[in-house]
Amino acid sequence: MTRVRTTPRTALPTLAAAVGVLLAAALPRARADDEQADKSLVRPARQPAAEFRVPADEMQQIYDEVKTPFKYGIVLRPAPGQLVDCPNVFRGSDAWYMAYVVNTNKVGYETCLARSEDLLHWEPLGPILPFRKETWDCWQADGSLSLLDPQWGGSNRLQSYDGKYWMSYFGGALQGYETDPLSLGIAWTTTPEKAEPWQRLAENPVMTPSQPDARAFEKATLYKSHVLWDKAESLGFPFVMYYNGKQQGPGIERIGMAVSRDMVHWERFGEGPVIDNERGISGDPQVVRIGDMWVMFYFGLNWGPGAFDTFACSRDLVHWTQWDGPALMRSTEPWDKTFAHKPWIIKHDGVVYHFYCAVGNQGRAIALATARDLTASNARPDGDAAK
Known part of the structure; x- marks a missing residue:
């Protein structure tokens, strides 16, 4: 008969004590891991009504498709005395191009x-919305490319309307860093690959925070905008703008909508914002089409893990379900230890590229993260070893 060896009764207290020590040591580590994981989570304040909400499994599928766990590093650095910000990337006739903003002193x-040949190494070409004299937008002109092909993994090209390529921008007449009040303007060009000034509409500004139809969430200032060409005109208009506005009083920013038939005359859409997290900032939207889902990338500040990038999904362009899982981008590296935010995300040749504004030990710069590790075959622009 096989004997079962048992632990001597006298050893049980010692064994229990040892187990207790191990558990006590493990619990703080488990709590620390939970807290660390908790810090990466996005916790939106508001979601649409149940009938408009995108199911959790579909939200997870979008997250898995767009996430970029490999940080490549800084791809565009500021010159001395400069800050660079707000990347917008498109495919040109023979190369990639990035519209971005510069703040000098x-x-x-x-x-x-x-300009870039490979999306990794970028050469500055010059201004396309420069400073001007004695105009409503003489000291602020932060441009956002409009009417890009929204298809995920598609051409990533600008689409022309009325023989022109278009850009929306926020502008202002006061010096400083995003000094209020800021309003929205429209500019166009026929040569988007050239570093030469775009033509600004005589009708500018097309939207201001002081207009009678401005809603409560946007009565202080208007910020970054993104214009989508909805050729199906599902809302009754071909051109749909998303932008973040700031309320009067506490500096809370929310994302709202406007619509147009001609890119010149704009009217606000809806009674309030479509992205509202009740505190901090929700801003800098970019909208793409993944399958049958509209996906909005945007950044958050002071309602999640520091400054971070996240997304929301919609089937109708109006009701947006916000992601409530891990942030798409957050601070983890020396170059983005202060802020990692303001996304521009594209897919090309099966690889997702997530451009963002990184603030850290190299100033305010533009950095890149990707879905596949590209550091093995390409020298990191910051010279650091691959993480």
Whole structure:
């Protein structure tokens, strides 16, 4: 008969004590892991009514499709005395181009253009929305490319309307860093790959925070905008703008909508914002089409893990379900230890590229994260070893 060896009764207290020590040591580590995981989670304040809400499994599928766990590093650095910000990337005839903003000596924003052969190494070309004299937008002009092909993994090209390529921008007449009040303007060009000034509409500004139809969430200032060409005109208009506005009083920013038939005359859409987290900032939207889902990338500040990038999903362009899982981007590296935010996300040749504004030990710069580790075959622009 096989004997079962048992632990001597006298050893049980010692064994129990040892187990207790191990558990006590493990619990703080488990709590620390839970707290660390908790810090990465996005916790939106508001969601749409149940009949408009995108199911959790579909939200997870979108997250799995767009996440970029590999941080490549800084791809566009500021010159001395400069801050660079707000990347917008498109495919040109023979290369990639990035519209981005530059703030020199904290005087104000100009929008500039850069060029790349591979999405990794970028060459600045010069301004496309420069400073002007004695105009409503003389010291602030932060441009956002409009009417891009929204198809995820598609052409990533600008689409022309009325023979022109278009850009929305927020502008202002006061020096400083995003000094209130800021309003929205429209500009166009026929040569988007050239670093030369775009033409600004005589009708500018097309939207201001002081207009009679401005809603409560946008009565202080208007910020970053993104214009989508909805060729199905599902809302009755071909051009749909998303933008973040700031309320009067506490500096809370929310994302609202406007619509247009001609890119010149705009009217606000809806009674209030479509993204509202009741505190901090929700801003800098970018909208793409993944399958049958509209996906909005945007950043948050002071209602999640520091400054971070996240997303929301919609089937109708109006009711947006916000992601409530891990942030798409957050601070983890020396170069983005202060802020990691303001997304521009594209898919090309099966690889997702997440451009963002990184603030850290190299100033305010533009960085990149990808879905696949590209550091093995490409020298990191910051010279650090691959993480």
